Amino acid sequence: MTHEHRARRxxxxxxxxxxGEGGLIVEIHxxxxxxxxxxxFEPPRFFEGFLRGRKYTEPAxxxxxxxxxxxxxxxxxxxxxxxAACGVxxxxxxRTLRHLLxxxxxxxxHALHIHLLHAPDFLGYHSGIAMxxxxxxxxxxxxxxxxxxxxxxxVVGGRAVHPINVKVGGFYSAPSLATMRDLAEELRWAxxxxxxxxxxxxxxxxxxxxLPHDIALxxxxxxxxxxxxxxxxxxxxxxxxEAHEWRDHFAExxxxxxxxxxxxxxxxxxxxxxxxxxxxxxxxxLAPQAAALAAELGLTPAERNPFRSxxxxxxxxxHACEVALVIAxxxxxxxxxxxxxxxxxxxxxxxxxAPRGLLWHRYELDADGLVVTAQIVPPTSQNQPSIEHDxxxxxxxxxxxxxxxxxxxxxxxxxxxxxxxxxxTHFLDMRVIRT
Amino acid sequence: MSAPTVAxxxxxxxxxxxxxxxxxEDELLAIAAALDLRLFLEAGPSELLDHYDISLVEGSITTAxxxxxxxxxxxxxxxxxxxxxxxxxxxVQALRNSADVAGYTAAVYARPDWIETLAxxxxxxxxxxxxxxxxGCPISKEVLLSTITALxxxxxxxxxxxxxxxxxxAAGNTCVLVAHGTACLGPVTHxxxxxxxxxxxxxxxxxxxxxxxADVDALHTAWRAAGIADADLLRALRTFNVAAPxxxxxxQRVQLxxxxxx
Numbered sequence: 001m002t003h004e005h006r007a008r009r010x011x012x013x014x015x016x017x018x019x020g021e022g023g024l025i026v027e028i029h030x031x032x033x034x035x036x037x038x039x040x041f042e043p044p045r046f047f048e049g050f051l052r053g054r055k056y057t058e059p060a061x062x063x064x065x066x067x068x069x070x071x072x073x074x075x076x077x078x079x080x081x082x083x084a085a086c087g088v089x090x091x092x093x094x095r096t097l098r099h100l101l102x103x104x105x106x107x108x109x110h111a112l113h114i115h116l117l118h119a120p121d122f123l124g125y126h127s128g129i130a131m132x133x134x135x136x137x138x139x140x141x142x143x144x145x146x147x148x149x150x151x152x153x154x155v156v157g158g159r160a161v162h163p164i165n166v167k168v169g170g171f172y173s174a175p176s177l178a179t180m181r182d183l184a185e186e187l188r189w190a191x192x193x194x195x196x197x198x199x200x201x202x203x204x205x206x207x208x209x210x211l212p213h214d215i216a217l218x219x220x221x222x223x224x225x226x227x228x229x230x231x232x233x234x235x236x237x238x239x240x241x242e243a244h245e246w247r248d249h250f251a252e253x254x255x256x257x258x259x260x261x262x263x264x265x266x267x268x269x270x271x272x273x274x275x276x277x278x279x280x281x282x283x284x285x286l287a288p289q290a291a292a293l294a295a296e297l298g299l300t301p302a303e304r305n306p307f308r309s310x311x312x313x314x315x316x317x318x319h320a321c322e323v324a325l326v327i328a329x330x331x332x333x334x335x336x337x338x339x340x341x342x343x344x345x346x347x348x349x350x351x352x353x354a355p356r357g358l359l360w361h362r363y364e365l366d367a368d369g370l371v372v373t374a375q376i377v378p379p380t381s382q383n384q385p386s387i388e389h390d391x392x393x394x395x396x397x398x399x400x401x402x403x404x405x406x407x408x409x410x411x412x413x414x415x416x417x418x419x420x421x422x423x424x425t426h427f428l429d430m431r432v433i434r435t
Numbered sequence: 436m437s438a439p440t441v442a443x444x445x446x447x448x449x450x451x452x453x454x455x456x457x458x459x460e461d462e463l464l465a466i467a468a469a470l471d472l473r474l475f476l477e478a479g480p481s482e483l484l485d486h487y488d489i490s491l492v493e494g495s496i497t498t499a500x501x502x503x504x505x506x507x508x509x510x511x512x513x514x515x516x517x518x519x520x521x522x523x524x525x526x527v528q529a530l531r532n533s534a535d536v537a538g539y540t541a542a543v544y545a546r547p548d549w550i551e552t553l554a555x556x557x558x559x560x561x562x563x564x565x566x567x568x569x570x571g572c573p574i575s576k577e578v579l580l581s582t583i584t585a586l587x588x589x590x591x592x593x594x595x596x597x598x599x600x601x602x603x604x605a606a607g608n609t610c611v612l613v614a615h616g617t618a619c620l621g622p623v624t625h626x627x628x629x630x631x632x633x634x635x636x637x638x639x640x641x642x643x644x645x646x647x648x649a650d651v652d653a654l655h656t657a658w659r660a661a662g663i664a665d666a667d668l669l670r671a672l673r674t675f676n677v678a679a680p681x682x683x684x685x686x687q688r689v690q691l692x693x694x695x696x697x
Contacts, residue, residue: 043447043498043552044540045556065526068452068453069450069451117479129480158631158635161454164631164635164637165635165637173636
């Protein structure tokens with residue numbers, strides 16, 4: 001049966017298996033797709049407003065509360081921005097501990113997304129818990145992997161959600177050698193488990209789809225590392241900038257159907273951040289086992305199928321386990337756990353790769369170290385226009401599907417981005433409208 | 436006895452407290468067997484029922500629509516349990532309550548007229564009857580599990596009201612305020628974190644909100660004796676539990692004494 005001549009409008013009122021609240025509206029008029037809108041109605045919380053007047057030591061704790069899933073990303077971007085403002089560079093061993101902490105968040109967040117939020121789409125279940133009835137060993141392995149990610153965050157950060165041990169300049173205290181030795185043992189299991197997870201994910205049936213070619217891929221780049229704490233921002237279109245230049249190339253736009261601002265490139269066009277972009281621009285810096293596995297599973301930097309981003313997340317999880325294990329095995333107590341940071345009147349920008357993509361912070365401080373203005377640009381708000389753009393393209397090629405199948409495909413496609421609406425409002429309910 | 440039907444609701448929040456449920460990795464599948472999870476959008480279940488035996492509510496009320504929605508949630512719920520500082524005290528977003536929200540909206544959004552928001556962020560108990568409150572920013576996994584266990588067994592969870600100081604003593608920590616002059620809210624903060632920050636050589640910053648009979652005035656004296664500026668105490672009280680009455684009132688008195696002092 002064809003749906004070409006029926007009015008169609010579908011709407012998912014509250015998208016499940018995403019972080020935060022949002023919905024999706026698809027409008028089809030006389031068989032032609034007219035609009036796709038990602039509705040974000042999560043109430044705004046005004047962090048940038050109430051950061052004004054706070055002390056330079058506070059954004060790391062306060063901005064963590066923007067997102068319970070990726071608080072480490074907020075803490076790392078905030079600390080680096082404020083350290084840049086104050087002209088401080090942390091010791092190499094402190095940076096290494098930050099790198100380890102970030103590995104923990106990637107493992108925890110990616111394992112959560114792969115097993116509980118996204119795999120059910122590929123295997124035909126409505127939740128990870130329902131999937132566990134038939135795939136119990138895989139779900140249990142995924143949960144144990146997630147737990148080890150959280151364990152890293154607890155060892156280095158003190159607590160899995162909203163870590164307490166992070167401060168501007170470093171850490172309140174450094175983990176003990178014994179704790180780190182125990183962690184290394186758990187990571188040996190995690191590395192093998194993450195490799196098994198990637199091989200399992202590679203067996204999932206993958207919808208064929210290609211990201212529209214006018215969507216630019218944007219990610220951090222580091223001279224030697226796969227970027228968590230990157231140095232420069234690059235794109236497949238030749239962009240190559242430092243953190244303080246972000247505003248010269250990007251802007252945020254307010255649209256009526258979203259309480260999250262939309263990211264735009266000033267040069268025009270939509271852009272995408274996150275695992276697919278990161279892998280395309282940094283595959284040469286993956287740790288050895290992750291790189292070999294990507295090659296074995298047929299993943300190349302030319303990959304543009306957003307449905308395969310779940311496989312990229314699995315490869316990135318292997319990478320994070322490898323890096324974490326090297327750091328834990330080579331750990332010696334740092335000479336000091338933090339470097340002193342004295343405030344000054346200045347502007348500082350900082351960024352890092354949250355599990356969902358680039359997270360940029362900018363703070364203007366006064367001479368007393370109080371925040372004059374703050375700007376926070378999370379990954380999901382940057383991805384909103386490209387998610388809508390990508391879905392337009394996907395729906396246009398899938399109009400032959402009935403509403404239920406189309407709706408399912410769209411929801412799955414939205415989850416390719418692992419959208420975090422809690423972050424973006426500083427999402428999901430879906431509607432298809434056919435007229 | 437059949438498993439109680441459970442819903443997890445979200446209002447203005449960071450998702451961290453409901454994530455704490457998913458973070459019970461070792462217990463998650465057992466929890467899913469002991470509870471009949473019908474509505475938990477982040478994890479998948481999305482069945483809207485007329486009645487749930489237990490509702491876990493995360494987040495604070497910041498829009499007129501949410502003020503309506505929480506009444507609907509109350510009507511559908513047997514036991515209503517708030518989880519975390521947002522639901523229990525309004526959360527960090529309650530910092531707007533004493534500020535100019537129109538100014539905030541204009542600072543963040545180009546078209547403030549598209550943004551529907553109330554001037555305040557308020558706890559769930561300001562709107563409907565709450566049966567049980569779990570403190571914390573975020574809640575503690577251990578407190579959550581013991582609460583779920585008690586509810587499944589049909590008994591009231593054991594009440595606690597003591598301060599972080601008691602947990603510090605139990606952990607054998609040296610007092611960071613007395614020994615090092617570190618700014619610590621432990622004496623006025625509700626237990627639940629197992630004295631996490633002092634165990635990391637950091638002062639408590641109040642994630643679990645006020646303890647029973649929190650004496651902010653005495654704490655003020657102790658902070659002054661340690662040479663800590665009044666402005667630092669004001670900011671500390673006005674963070675994740677800014678709208679909790681004991682912290683809000685205590686902060687006002689600190690402000691008055693600071694003026695007298697000056």
